[in-house]
Amino acid sequence: MTSWEHPVNEGALCRKGWSAGGLVGSRERLTTPLLRDRSTGEWRAAEWDEALDVVADGIRRVQAAHGPDGVAVFGGGGLTNEKAYALGKFARVALRTSQVDYNGRWCMSSAASAGTRAFGVDRGLPFPLADLEQTDLLVLVGSNLAETMPPAARHLDRLRERGGRVVVVDPRRTPTAERADDHLQPVPGTDLALALGLLHCVVAAGGVDEEYVATRTVGFEAVRDAVAAWWPERVERVTGVPADDVRALAAALVAAERAVVLTARGAEQHAQGSDTVLAWIDLVLALGLPGRRASGYGCLTGQGNGQGGREHGQKADQLPGYRSITDPAARAHVAAVWGVDPAQLPGPGRSAYELLDALGTQEGPRALLVHGSNPVVSAPHASRVVQRLEALDLLVVCDLVMSETAALADVVLPVTQWAEESGTVTNLEGRVLLREQALTPPAGVRSDLDVLAGLAERLGSPGSFSTDPAVVFDELRRASAGGPADYSGITWERVRREGGVFWPCPAPPDDAWVDGGDADGVVPHPGTPRMFTERFAHPDGRARFHVVDHRGPAEPVDDAYPVHLTTGRVLAQYQSGAQTRRIRELPDTGPFVELHPMLAGRLGVDDGGLVEVATRRGALRAPARVVPTIRPDTVFVPFHWVGVNRLTVDALDPASRMPEFKVCAASITAVTAATGVAAATRVVEEASEARLATAAGPR
Ligand SMILES: Nc1nc2c(c(=O)[nH]1)N[C@H]1C(S)=C(S)[C@@H](COP(=O)(O)OP(=O)(O)OC[C@H]3O[C@@H](n4cnc5c(=O)[nH]c(N)nc54)[C@H](O)[C@@H]3O)O[C@H]1N2
Ligand SMILES: Nc1nc2c(c(=O)[nH]1)N[C@H]1C(S)=C(S)[C@@H](COP(=O)(O)OP(=O)(O)OC[C@H]3O[C@@H](n4cnc5c(=O)[nH]c(N)nc54)[C@H](O)[C@@H]3O)O[C@H]1N2
Ligand SMILES: [Mo]
Numbered sequence: 001m002t003s004w005e006h007p008v009n010e011g012a013l014c015r016k017g018w019s020a021g022g023l024v025g026s027r028e029r030l031t032t033p034l035l036r037d038r039s040t041g042e043w044r045a046a047e048w049d050e051a052l053d054v055v056a057d058g059i060r061r062v063q064a065a066h067g068p069d070g071v072a073v074f075g076g077g078g079l080t081n082e083k084a085y086a087l088g089k090f091a092r093v094a095l096r097t098s099q100v101d102y103n104g105r106w107c108m109s110s111a112a113s114a115g116t117r118a119f120g121v122d123r124g125l126p127f128p129l130a131d132l133e134q135t136d137l138l139v140l141v142g143s144n145l146a147e148t149m150p151p152a153a154r155h156l157d158r159l160r161e162r163g164g165r166v167v168v169v170d171p172r173r174t175p176t177a178e179r180a181d182d183h184l185q186p187v188p189g190t191d192l193a194l195a196l197g198l199l200h201c202v203v204a205a206g207g208v209d210e211e212y213v214a215t216r217t218v219g220f221e222a223v224r225d226a227v228a229a230w231w232p233e234r235v236e237r238v239t240g241v242p243a244d245d246v247r248a249l250a251a252a253l254v255a256a257e258r259a260v261v262l263t264a265r266g267a268e269q270h271a272q273g274s275d276t277v278l279a280w281i282d283l284v285l286a287l288g289l290p291g292r293r294a295s296g297y298g299c300l301t302g303q304g305n306g307q308g309g310r311e312h313g314q315k316a317d318q319l320p321g322y323r324s325i326t327d328p329a330a331r332a333h334v335a336a337v338w339g340v341d342p343a344q345l346p347g348p349g350r351s352a353y354e355l356l357d358a359l360g361t362q363e364g365p366r367a368l369l370v371h372g373s374n375p376v377v378s379a380p381h382a383s384r385v386v387q388r389l390e391a392l393d394l395l396v397v398c399d400l401v402m403s404e405t406a407a408l409a410d411v412v413l414p415v416t417q418w419a420e421e422s423g424t425v426t427n428l429e430g431r432v433l434l435r436e437q438a439l440t441p442p443a444g445v446r447s448d449l450d451v452l453a454g455l456a457e458r459l460g461s462p463g464s465f466s467t468d469p470a471v472v473f474d475e476l477r478r479a480s481a482g483g484p485a486d487y488s489g490i491t492w493e494r495v496r497r498e499g500g501v502f503w504p505c506p507a508p509p510d511d512a513w514v515d516g517g518d519a520d521g522v523v524p525h526p527g528t529p530r531m532f533t534e535r536f537a538h539p540d541g542r543a544r545f546h547v548v549d550h551r552g553p554a555e556p557v558d559d560a561y562p563v564h565l566t567t568g569r570v571l572a573q574y575q576s577g578a579q580t581r582r583i584r585e586l587p588d589t590g591p592f593v594e595l596h597p598m599l600a601g602r603l604g605v606d607d608g609g610l611v612e613v614a615t616r617r618g619a620l621r622a623p624a625r626v627v628p629t630i631r632p633d634t635v636f637v638p639f640h641w642v643g644v645n646r647l648t649v650d651a652l653d654p655a656s657r658m659p660e661f662k663v664c665a666a667s668i669t670a671v672t673a674a675t676g677v678a679a680a681t682r683v684v685e686e687a688s689e690a691r692l693a694t695a696a697g698p699r
Contacts, residue, residue, distance in 0.1 A: 030399065031414055031444040032046070033046045036411070043412075052458060053458065054411055055396050055413075055455060058411075059394070062393055063095075068096040068098075071097050071099070072099035072355055072359070073087060073090070073095065073368070074352070074369070074373055074375070075100070075101070075103070076103050077102060077103055078303045080435070080469065081424045081432070081476060081487075082423045083371070083469075084102075085472060085476045085479070086472055087100070087448070088312060088320065090452045091314075092345050093338055096344065096346060098346035099316075101315060101352040102309065102314045104306060104310045106378065107302040107303060108268070108306055108307075109310075109656040110274040110655075111124075111268050111274075113274040113277075117546065118285070122310075122322070124299045124428035126291075126530065127530045128502075131260075132260060134293065135159060135295060137165050137166075138166045138167070138260050138262070139167045139259070139261045141191055141266065142191060144172075144174040144264075145300060147176070153176070169184045169186060169266075169267070171564075171630065177629075182248075184241045184245055184249070185631055186241050188564045188566045189564070190238050190239040191266075191270075191276050193230065193238040193239050194235060194241060196226070196235070196549075196550065197234070198246060198283055199286055200229075200231060200235075201246060201250030203286070205251065212288030213288070217542050217545060219545035223546070259284070260289075261297050262298045264300040265661070266566075270663065271651040271659075273658045273660075277299070278546040278548050282546060285543055291531075291533050291534070303575075307430060308432070310322075311480075312485075313479075316349040317348040320479035321482070321485050323483045326348060331345050333482065334479050337475065351652070354652070356375060356379055356385045357384065357650070360389075360391025361388075365392075368394070369397075369398070370399075370406075370409075371451075377404050377640075377645065378575060380648040380649065380650045380659040381648060381650040383617065394411075395411075396413065399413075400417045400579070401578055414446070416446065416448075419439045420438075421437050422435065429502065430485075431529075432500060432503060432505075449467045453466065477489075481507065484537065486506045488507035489508070489527070490505045498527075501527040502529045504527075504528050505527040506525050508525070554649060554651030555663075560667065561615060561665035562633075565613060565644075565665070566635070567644050567645075567662065568636065568638060569638060573586065573588075581640070591620065591638060591643050592625045593622050593623070594637070595624055595630065597626050597627075598632040599633075604670055605670040607624060609671075610670070611669065613647065613667070614669075617648075618647050619646075620637065620646065639661070648660070648664055
């Protein structure tokens with residue numbers, strides 16, 4: 001199938017996709033293992049065998065002194081399914097550590113936790129993305145998809161051409177809000193109250209689908225009672241959204257035959273993120289939407305493999321197939337596939353931030369292996385994380401480039417990137433896609449799979465660790481069989497032929513699936529593009545309502561820190577910027593502070609003038625961007641550069657352990673000649689430049 005026939009993006013490429021080639025063959029690419037001498041800080045190039053020996057020796061030494069949990073693993077949602085699977089297996093089987101988690105904890109964990117509790121399963125969208133065009137009303141809560149998922153924005157345009165409406169809920173009038181019919185602009189961290197208010201109005205208007213609620217759900221009565229207290233004027237006081245706008249949106253939801261609510265990081269990256277998602281799910285359940293055509297709730301996925309990355313066991317509490325590591329049946333099944341005794345599999349470990357926070361402490365891990373994340377830039381309260389990384393006995397980073405995290409490592413191992421190897425990813429629709437190798441990797445570079453296999457061998461690990469992604473995928477299928485995310489009926493061949501296959505896709509009941517379910521006479525499972533049409537994934541087939549209440553941000557504003565600081569993304573940069581800041585064609589503006597003209601006027605700062613944003617944890621100086629599109633009580637800083645995460649708060653959602661990236665209390669001041677212009681950002685940049693310069697030597 002040619003790329004423009006592909007059902008997901010119809011040949012359209014995101015700006016990041018067009019420019020990602022800029023890192024292929026770039027001189028910023030690492031092409032040899034590097035070892036750092038701790039006493040001098042000097043880097044030297046090493047052969048692969050030597051570097052892997054150093055890592056294996058270090059692991060053995062740490063585990064001899066501190067036990068299996070002395071070594072931790074940190075993965076990434078950008079890794080292919082095969083790598084994510086191999087990483088989780090490597091942690092549990094080769095290292096026997098419970099200490100494994102990944103950056104997806106900072107990405108979709110709140111939506112995942114809420115989806116699992118409400119529907120019994122977590123798949124970003126329970127229907128194909130293109131269904132969005134067929135809906136009548138689309139509510140986007142905390143998503144700026146025009147900048148963060150540009151190929152999906154055309155679905156919005158087509159839906160509006162059909163006469164449908166789009167409503168965006170965001171403290172900033174983003175390019176996505178510009179493309180919408182309505183924009184609600186709440187105070188950061190108040191989406192939960194807004195959802196409660198909407199449901200209050202739906203109930204008051206008699207808009208509850210009583211038959212659906214009675215036959216397909218449980219738990220509504222308590223929710224009906226709870227939302228009685230959330231009348232629109234109270235919602236206005238908490239959220240800043242006018243009471244009439246709350247009423248109008250509720251009326252539109254009641255009137256719409258088909259409606260979809262989608263959340264993204266704006267609603268989810270809060271200490272109340274999972275409750276917030278549950279509140280929006282309560283709303284769509286009361287309206288009888290999930291399982292109906294072009295209707296329901298979905299979560300917009302983040303990273304390249306944000307969905308698949310959370311299904312195969314790199315998460316602290318999880319085994320492949322989206323199984324729970326505490327479920328005895330799941331442990332027995334997976335242990336049998338791995339050829340180990342289930343009793344030897346560790347239990348659940350720490351979540352991403354808790355893991356980083358514990359590094360090098362008395363009880364915490366003493367060694368860390370990082371595959372596919374740059375936490376020095378992307379973790380909350382990042383100055384604390386840097387301290388913890390520096391306290392380790394051994395830090396090993398596998399990366400394509402000398403990221404800020406790699407610059408702190410003892411050993412850096414250069415790995416292949418997406419175009420240089422084959423592997424599957426699973427998109428937000430639960431559609432498994434195959435990314436075929438298009439380029440030969442640079443000499444000296446190996447895949448994460450080679451690294452894990454090389455280490456497993458040196459550690460004398462039981463089980464097999466293949467370096468061939470096709471072989472790993474076949475094992476993943478078996479490990480996932482019978483789990484919520486069942487891939488057993490999916491083969492690379494089928495994915496190639498069909499342009500992707502949606503999970504769950506169980507293998508036929510006999511053993512035919514071993515060769516792909518394609519054996520003569522066996523009808524393969526078609527895959528599941530649309531879920532919940534008949535039943536939800538809880539044993540009784542019904543969805544669950546949840547009573548949740550608005551608590552507000554973990555760190556409310558006060559006199560000393562009177563503005564809300566929120567963070568997020570811009571079109572031209574990706575994540576911690578490790579890859580995109582190295583691509584010359586992309587504008588690298590450095591961090592900036594978006595603020596409203598009224599706030600700027602009070603500070604006496606002009607567009608481009610230097611401001612300092614400070615929180616209880618740190619300060620950042622960067623140029624002001626004075627824009628009328630943001631709330632006057634809120635400032636926004638993108639997180640693609642070192643800096644803003646030194647300011648963010650490390651409050652975590654109690655259920656999902658998601659950090660509150662999207663709101664904390666800050667102060668803002670203009671930096672004048674009198675207060676000095678020793679730009680803090682520049683100092684930070686110089687520090688990491690210096691490390692990079694040392695690292696550049698042996699390349
Ligand atoms: N260009 C680009 N695209 C990307 C990425 C990237 O780094 N760059 N990263 C990818 C990844 S991993 C992810 S997770 C996705 C993220 O995709 P999005 O979730 O769309 O991106 P964000 O910018 O993090 O947040 C979205 C919006 O939330 C708003 N917001 C802030 N606080 C609140 C709040 O309290 N309530 C509400 N309702 N909104 C709020 C912000 O103003 C912002 O416009 O993007 C993916 N795509
Ligand atoms: N303040 C604030 N902070 C945030 C967010 C926010 O909205 N605000 N968003 C959070 C979210 S949603 C996310 S997803 C995280 C993302 O932040 P990170 O976890 O730091 O993700 P990336 O910047 O994508 O880092 C990926 C690293 O892996 C490398 N890499 C790429 N491919 C491979 C591979 O195949 N193997 C290996 N070994 N390495 C590879 C890249 O070069 C890069 O250095 O940031 C979170 N942090
Ligand atoms: Mo993400």
